Amino acid sequence: MSQHLDPKQLDALLAVAEHASFSKAAVALRLTLAAVSLRVSALEESLGQRLLVRGKRVSVTPSGSKLLAHVRHVRLMEADLLSVLLGHGDASAGRPMQTLSVAVNADSLATWFLSGVSPTLKRHRLLLDITIDDQDHTLEALKQGQVVGCVTTSAQSVAGCAAIPLGVMRYRCVSSPMQRSKWLTPAGNVSLHRMLASPAVVFNRKDGLQDMFLRRHFALTHAAYPRHFVPAVDAFEHAIVQGLGWGMVPELMLGTRAGAMGVVEVFDDKPVDVPLVWQHWVKESSAAKRLTQAVVGAAKQQLAANRLMS
Secondary structure (H helix, E strand, C coil), rough: CCCCCCHHHHHHHHHHHHHHHHHHHHHHHHHHHHHHHHHHHHHHHHCCCCCCCCCCCCECCCCHHHHHHHHHHHHHCCCCCCCCHCCCCCCCCCCCCEEEEECCCHHHHHHHHHHHHHHHHHCCCCCEEEEEECCCCCHHHHCCCEEEEEEEECCCCCCHHHHHHHHEEEEEEEEEEHHHCCCCCCCCCCCCHHHHCCCEEEECCCCCCCHHHHHHCCCCCCCCEEEEEEHHHHHHHHHHHHCCEEEEEEEHHHHHHHHHHHHHEECCCEEEEEEEEEEEEECCCCHHHHHHHHHHHHHHHHCCCCCCCC
């Protein structure tokens, strides 16, 4: 006898995964907690494998990730089909809004990404569900089927996905003018030793830009220096402006807000270039295709395409 996936059970699984909670999924689906739990358990029993790890915060197993990737993809394709059957044009006010999940690094989000894709989102009635992570780690969300695309540093495409080079995001090592003055030698040059005795402002524990800067320009590996961790773009900038330490800031950000930020480059002409890549599903919905086109177009305008790695 052929086996079929039950849509109601899939709805329950998707809701629990997205809310990381059975109780919150029950509220979203307007069902009892018991009903949601029974549907997920029945789906797991029919497939003969665990799809969720129950705990204080629910997580998804590898098998669950594969199934959820399929479910999300099918839902987007169904939305395309319904738009055609119901005669909704791309910009029709009657066209249901579609949600696209993406993973983007905070610096791209704060500089070029949102401004670049917003016209497409408005024109085609698209909603974004954004996961923020370091550019070296966003790919994991795509591998797990949580997003339809991601901005990453990995040019090696994931199975079933395509990788499109976006260009290079350039970073500069900056500090407040007063902080930099404390690191100067009698000859007027910045002492790296003095700088490293002062704290760095680091976005989070996944942020490796400071170490990359020291490795590329000073051949320092595993350098020890005190660090502030400030995982919010505005607060990160503010911490540097307030003289809490030195940090790596996108050149795009400096170009638009350098005067307002009140920071200076610590070492002249020692940038760090980070190549960015857009990875997305090969078989994607028309909505996802439009987003891909918008991302690539925005990057082409904002990011340098031909810089050599520093």
